[in-house]
Amino acid sequence: MRLRVCATAFAFLVVCSSPAQGRDPFRDEGRSEPLPPESELDPAPFIAPPPDLYYVTDTYVADVVATSGPLTTYTTTTVHESTGSYARTLDTVGTGASSIYDGSAFNGRRALGDGRLVAGTYYENYVLIDAGFVPVSIVFFQDDAELARLLAEPTPPGKVVVTPPPSPAGTATGLSPAACCVATPQWPLAIPAPAPTKPIRPGISLLAASAPLSTVEVLRGRAVALWLRAFVDDREVPVRSWTLIDGEAGDALVTAGAGRVPFRSSWRRLAPPGAAYHVVFRIDVDTPETGHRTVNGTIAVVVRSPALQD
Amino acid sequence: MSWAQDDRGSAFVLTLLLAPILLIALAGVLQLGALRVAAARVRAAADLAALVAVNDQDDAELARSGALRLTADAALVAREYFARELGLSSPLLDRPAAEIAAAADVAAYSSAPAYDARTGARYDRPTVRIAADVPVRTPVFGALILRPVTMLHVTAVSSPR
Numbered sequence: 487m488r489l490r491v492c493a494t495a496f497a498f499l500v501v502c503s504s505p506a507q508g509r510d511p512f513r514d515e516g517r518s519e520p521l522p523p524e525s526e527l528d529p530a531p532f533i534a535p536p537p538d539l540y541y542v543t544d545t546y547v548a549d550v551v552a553t554s555g556p557l558t559t560y561t562t563t564t565v566h567e568s569t570g571s572y573a574r575t576l577d578t579v580g581t582g583a584s585s586i587y588d589g590s591a592f593n594g595r596r597a598l599g600d601g602r603l604v605a606g607t608y609y610e611n612y613v614l615i616d617a618g619f620v621p622v623s624i625v626f627f628q629d630d631a632e633l634a635r636l637l638a639e640p641t642p643p644g645k646v647v648v649t650p651p652p653s654p655a656g657t658a659t660g661l662s663p664a665a666c667c668v669a670t671p672q673w674p675l676a677i678p679a680p681a682p683t684k685p686i687r688p689g690i691s692l693l694a695a696s697a698p699l700s701t702v703e704v705l706r707g708r709a710v711a712l713w714l715r716a717f718v719d720d721r722e723v724p725v726r727s728w729t730l731i732d733g734e735a736g737d738a739l740v741t742a743g744a745g746r747v748p749f750r751s752s753w754r755r756l757a758p759p760g761a762a763y764h765v766v767f768r769i770d771v772d773t774p775e776t777g778h779r780t781v782n783g784t785i786a787v788v789v790r791s792p793a794l795q796d
Numbered sequence: 797m798s799w800a801q802d803d804r805g806s807a808f809v810l811t812l813l814l815a816p817i818l819l820i821a822l823a824g825v826l827q828l829g830a831l832r833v834a835a836a837r838v839r840a841a842a843d844l845a846a847l848v849a850v851n852d853q854d855d856a857e858l859a860r861s862g863a864l865r866l867t868a869d870a871a872l873v874a875r876e877y878f879a880r881e882l883g884l885s886s887p888l889l890d891r892p893a894a895e896i897a898a899a900a901d902v903a904a905y906s907s908a909p910a911y912d913a914r915t916g917a918r919y920d921r922p923t924v925r926i927a928a929d930v931p932v933r934t935p936v937f938g939a940l941i942l943r944p945v946t947m948l949h950v951t952a953v954s955s956p957r
Contacts, residue, residue, distance in 0.1 A: 696860060697859075700862075790864060
């Protein structure tokens with residue numbers, strides 16, 4: 487009897503049972519169940535660089551040739567900056583030594599006064615894309631010095647010539663201490679003062695072969711082409727490249743280019759009355775006569791617009 | 797009451813006498829307004845022609861000196877555009893637009909400073925000046941024993957500033 491009562495009670499409980507009426511914390515938000523956690527996208531697969539590649543932390547800026555008395559040093563300036571690129575060392579060459587990478591660096595490899603190539607290191611720059619690490623450019627970091635050059639090719643004492651690259655794409659890091667080739671002086675200490683280097687005079691003209699101008703009047707919105715030129719002793723020397731470094735560029739699409747390409751722009755905004763836009767270009771010259779040097783050329787652009795008079 | 801003291805019908809007589817005067821005054825006002833519109837259009841034509849001529853610069857001289865100079869045919873350009881713009885108002889003109897433009901005094905001062913012999917003005921920039929006499933039809937004035945053609949004198953001066 488007792489067993490029957492217990493079985494009946496158990497059966498009654500089983501039949502009358504219902505789910506527990508717990509509070510639904512998401513009822514007020516119109517949904518009964520919390521949303522499943524959003525599936526997180528797989529992060530980009532990490533591609534480890536090859537063992538000889540390293541992340542660039544110092545970016546190439548310019549080649550520097552500094553002259554101090556009889557000593558001429560060839561160095562490279564960098565800026566501590568990460569551009570997201572990678573680099574690896576290709577070759578380290580000594581003074582006068584040839585390399586299979588000669589001629590492949592975008593900034594070139596200059597020569598000493600006696601014609602030997604300067605010492606330094608070639609680096610190859612890489613960028614990481616979906617397909618992996620892709621080489622983009624080769625840069626040469628020069629690191630050399632000489633003493634004898636001044637006797638044959640005098641340069642003003644204390645003169646520093648900075649020669650930036652034609653394009654700012656070059657990056658590298660890890661400057662290795664390349665072999666410096668300071669030769670043992672073979673002459674007496676009293677060295678005559680070198681004659682000054684011939685100055686390079688910049689010129690900006692509206693045509694490739696017209697007179698250089700310091701001021702130009704342009705009509706508002708009229709497209710004009712400014713040719714960047716350079717002269718040594720009133721003789722024109724080829725311009726390697728140019729870069730707009732200051733001033734109102736107007737509607738110019740390109741602010742740097744090769745020497746054979748003019749700066750093209752148009753100005754749609756008038757300068758204040760009596761004022762002009764002073765546009766400054768850095769002109770890069772690299773000839774056997776002048777070496778790799780830069781000069782700044784400025785032109786004042788006066789924008790005018792046809793108007794009625796009383 | 798005698799007939800002299802009878803004022804019946806006086807309003808009719810007064811209206812009959814004043815209506816022509818009012819109509820004449822109204823027509824004169826309308827004609828004067830039309831003349832002002834024609835003058836504005838002629839002046840705009842001269843202004844636009846001068847602006848177009850100034851906008852045509854001598855590129856060779858600009859490359860040589862860096863200064864804006866008018867082209868050698870600036871006066872011809874101004875005269876041509878003056879004729880074209882006047883042609884849009886030909887119904888108002890008493891003579892063909894080309895004939896009016898051909899008779900206009902168009903001067904182009906390529907270099908500055910320059911002095912205008914006609915007006916005595918000094919120009920500090922290359923300037924184009926158009927001075928023209930434009931005959932405009934004014935038929936209402938003609939009907940009112942005035943001149944049926946009114947001569948408009950326009951002058952437009954433009955230079956790059």
